Amino acid sequence: xxxxxxSQDLFSLLQTKAPVTTATLAANCRRNEYGLLSVGLxxxxxxxxxxxxxxxxxxxxASRILDVNYFKDARASLCLVxxxxxxxxxxxxxxxxxxxxxxxxxxxxxxxxxxxxxxGRLSARASALLGIAFYLGSDTLRRYTQADLRTTFESSFNHxxxxxxxxxxxxxxxxxxxxxxxxxGGHEPEFPFASGRTDLLIGPGSRLDIENINLVAxxxxxxxxxxxxxxxxxxxxxxxxxxxxxxxxxGLIDAPWVRQSWAQFGDDDKFFAALQELVAYAYGESTRVKxxxxxxxxxxxxxxxxxxxxxxxxxxxxxxxxxKAIERQSRLVPQAGESP
Amino acid sequence: MMRAHQPGSQPIDxxxxxPNPAIPRTVPNPxxxxxxxxxxxxxxxxxxxxxxxxxxxxxx
Numbered sequence: 282x283x284x285x286x287x288s289q290d291l292f293s294l295l296q297t298k299a300p301v302t303t304a305t306l307a308a309n310c311r312r313n314e315y316g317l318l319s320v321g322l323x324x325x326x327x328x329x330x331x332x333x334x335x336x337x338x339x340x341x342x343a344s345r346i347l348d349v350n351y352f353k354d355a356r357a358s359l360c361l362v363x364x365x366x367x368x369x370x371x372x373x374x375x376x377x378x379x380x381x382x383x384x385x386x387x388x389x390x391x392x393x394x395x396x397x398x399x400x401g402r403l404s405a406r407a408s409a410l411l412g413i414a415f416y417l418g419s420d421t422l423r424r425y426t427q428a429d430l431r432t433t434f435e436s437s438f439n440h441x442x443x444x445x446x447x448x449x450x451x452x453x454x455x456x457x458x459x460x461x462x463x464x465x466g467g468h469e470p471e472f473p474f475a476s477g478r479t480d481l482l483i484g485p486g487s488r489l490d491i492e493n494i495n496l497v498a499x500x501x502x503x504x505x506x507x508x509x510x511x512x513x514x515x516x517x518x519x520x521x522x523x524x525x526x527x528x529x530x531x532g533l534i535d536a537p538w539v540r541q542s543w544a545q546f547g548d549d550d551k552f553f554a555a556l557q558e559l560v561a562y563a564y565g566e567s568t569r570v571k572x573x574x575x576x577x578x579x580x581x582x583x584x585x586x587x588x589x590x591x592x593x594x595x596x597x598x599x600x601x602x603x604x605k606a607i608e609r610q611s612r613l614v615p616q617a618g619e620s621p
Numbered sequence: 622m623m624r625a626h627q628p629g630s631q632p633i634d635x636x637x638x639x640p641n642p643a644i645p646r647t648v649p650n651p652x653x654x655x656x657x658x659x660x661x662x663x664x665x666x667x668x669x670x671x672x673x674x675x676x677x678x679x680x681x
Contacts, residue, residue: 424636564639567641
């Protein structure tokens with residue numbers, strides 16, 4: 282991921298229209314929260330991108346900022362790569378600053394497709410869990426067409442990425458200088474891997490999407506790279522697989538959610554069939570949850586109330602449980618500068 | 622909207638996005654965004670309370 286400008290130049294520009302939020306962002310942009318991973322963002326703009334014109338000109342112009350990146354959503358007029366920040370909170374602040382600068386929403390905007398980049402390449406199985414947890418944990422359930430997931434690197438000769446929700450990086454710059462909590466809770470100044478990302482094309486995203494993906498990516502990456510949250514990450518994977526198994530969706534994990542180098546002909550379609558199965562189940566579950574609530578209202582009035590137990594609520598509870606566990610256990614880790 | 626149609630049944634329109642019913646809609650944002658400063662207009666002379674304000678002499 283390369284961005285041909287300095288973070289300071291972006292902040293100076295944003296400060297002219299969003300002074301308070303930018304000051305908060307600039308002061309904390311590399312700060313780590315609870316040992317979670319850093320967050321990278323790409324903004325794919327599906328309309329003519331007029332709103333971003335002033336921002337792009339201020340950063341050096343389209344030829345310098347945009348044309349250096351060949352990767353973008355196949356339908357997008359532009360793809361703006363933002364500098365990585367230390368936490369999901371800073372990522373949300375960065376988006377809020379841009380929203381104030383361009384005078385238009387970036388989150389929950391159907392004309393803007395967000396790509397969330399997490400450091401560390403996940404295995405195929407963990408990539409599947411990341412994609413599924415994002416989808417079921419989002420505040421919006423989406424239907425997809427394959428056109429929503431096509432990028433300019435779909436059939437690239439060197440870095441083919443296929444038509445997927447989860448994408449690996451295509452090399453380029455990698456900022457590894459973010460705090461990494463090692464297995465024993467020590468704060469390393471950089472990631473244990475020199476390159477590699479796992480990205481999600483989240484479409485019109487929300488604050489919750491960013492927070493959830495950051496949480497799940499941290500658990501999965503730590504489980505595969507022996508980080509401090511490795512144990513919790515293993516538990517999360519096991520619980521997620523139990524939930525999917527209970528809903529007869531365990532087979533979805535075996536679908537090719539990310540394009541590996543050994544990809545086979547037809548894998549794009551296999552993945553899309555799995556995604557459609559997940560979407561259909563979630564839409565059906567949404568209807569069932571509403572019906573159950575109506576039914577329970579009557580049962581509750583008769584004193585027989587019972588919580589509905591659909592997969593959407595189970596995933597929410599799971600994400601909540603692990604978020605709280607991380608917040609609680611992170612207090613046991615000596616912070617940088619403190620004696621153990 | 623997407624149109625779903627099976628042979629022998631009426632086509633139905635399916636929304637492209639729906640809210641996740643498991644997410645409570647009433648929970649406020651836990652971290653409010655920092656608010657930008659509000660520009661307050663300069664005080665009018667007639668409202669000035671300074672005892673040395675020359676405009677107040679005219680009023681007095």
